[in-house]
Amino acid sequence: MQFSDLPLHKNILKAVAELRFHSPTVVQQKAIPVIIAKKDVIIAAQTGTGKTAAFALPIINQLIETQDTEKGEKKIKALIISPTRELAHQINENFKAFCKYTNLRTTVVYGGVSLEPQKDVLKKGVDILIATPGRLLDLHRQGEIDLRLLKTLVIDEADLMLDMGFINDVQNIEELCPRKKQTLLFSATMPDKIVALASTILQNPEKLSVASTETKAKEIGQLLYYVPKRNKTDLCLQLLRTEINGKVIIFRRTKFGVDKLEQTLQKNGYQVTSLHGDKSQNLRNKAIEDFKNNKAHILIATDVAARGIDISKVDVVINFDLPNIAETYVHRIGRTGRAGKSGLAISLCSIDEVAYVKIIQAFIGKDLKVIEDHPFPVKKPKPKKQPNTINPNKKSRKSKNSKKNKKRWY
Known part of the structure; x- marks a missing residue:
């Protein structure tokens, strides 16, 4: 039509x-x-x-x-x-x-x-x-x-x-x-x-x-990286350097997290702007305009922006912090791949967020593609051996002979 x-x-x-x-x-x-x-x-x-x-x-x-x-x-x-x-x-x-x-x-x-x-x-x-x-x-x-x-x-x-x-x-x-x-x-x-x-x-x-199959952004590639929480920033920088081109929106759960990541990326030479509820309306408008006009190539935001902006040609969405609500995940990744165009969504998952992955996958009806080949993999804990509480060298309180010769009343 x-x-x-x-x-x-x-x-x-x-x-x-x-x-x-x-x-x-x-x-x-x-x-x-x-x-x-x-x-x-x-x-x-x-x-x-x-x-x-x-x-x-x-x-x-x-x-x-x-x-x-x-x-x-x-x-x-x-x-x-x-x-x-x-x-x-x-x-x-x-x-x-x-x-x-x-x-x-x-x-x-x-x-x-x-x-x-x-x-x-x-x-x-x-x-x-x-x-x-x-x-x-x-x-x-x-x-x-x-x-x-x-x-x-x-x-x-x-x-x-x-x-x-x-x-x-x-x-x-x-x-x-x-x-x-x-x-x-x-x-x-x-x-x-x-x-x-x-x-x-x-x-x-x-x-x-x-x-739902039409709203889950069929054209969006969805990748999942399991990474220790302390290495998320390092992996994010690695991906920006080697894997990602174009306009990027990065979602964080808190305003403090947005500000902290913005400072880190600016120190590493990236053109970054940010958006969250504590910013004045003029600053929020400027952030969106700078991102739209390519004065900044990366926008870091809390979920206040997940449904609040409609920017064409967003190439990649990064879920730096995974949301605990599946619908929020869909709203976030919907910033890319709009109107039938292709897009990419990358999620960084620490150990404490694994349960969120299961909720998201059940909601969208498919498994996210796990990328294991990266510099900061999650080390699987080695199974601990159960300590042997019986010491073969320790003598029993009673000798075998005493047990053998013990008279019983029955």
Whole structure:
């Protein structure tokens, strides 16, 4: 199937063609016609499957029909709720690109930056608003956001919203919207609380799912190195020197670990930037821009970035620390091999992480390829001999004769 086979406006197809998108992904093929039909939709699909275009293109398609007939100030017609600032920013960039040949106006609001510039843009009027939950509610309380004419509400990465404690905010936002609207809910996984949320805010939704085999990034090579924890940095440097080329994202479990590895790689002459929750929003934005623009070839991040950025042409993902949740592993490696392109994921596993490997392999339905030929293998402990507690030279308390001559009463 080609994008031209979908019922999309010619101006959207022109923008899509300029972005060199030719064939829609599976989730786009399934979702776009249903969303254009103005049905509520629940879509279960992993990251990296093209979800943003799956809801952006049909939303723009619906708004194009009325863009030239409206008079006066623009009002918010579509609202996309995103859990992270990075993802909100990325969604806004995608909408801008898709809206290139329309008169639709889009903007993004999120916390960590000044309110005033966001208020100024909102006062001028926008058609499409992308927002994180907290900042949206703040601006609504200050009278800067009017959702009375909203036509479409999108809740993106709903399971991540749940993990980050935003579900109550999402419910509050939904109550601010008109009852008569289209609601789209996207989630990589479907825990019970997400199912319960969907049942309260969606009307007779169409349920779509992209099969797990299609979301596990078939084109990603997945390698596993067993290595002592103390040698992980050494092995990482060795791989960067000898095995890895191009853009690399390295995932660490903690903010301290990110900073420590960044300093080490910089000392070894690598162009590195980093991303974690303790950095200011300006520094986080700069890190992503530097990585996108090749000012840095390596990005070290905590899982805040696993679903928060969409960067094309990431060649390798390194799991410096293995995640203890299988879905997180899939989100991480989904940074490479996007839109059907090939990619490589390398995982460094210390002894205390072996149990995580079993969980991941069971979830993805295949074994990771173990690479044993490297400079820092895990030494298998030699089996200890059980000590012989019987000393042949030690005399018994009683002699054999005394035992032999002992009289018994029976």
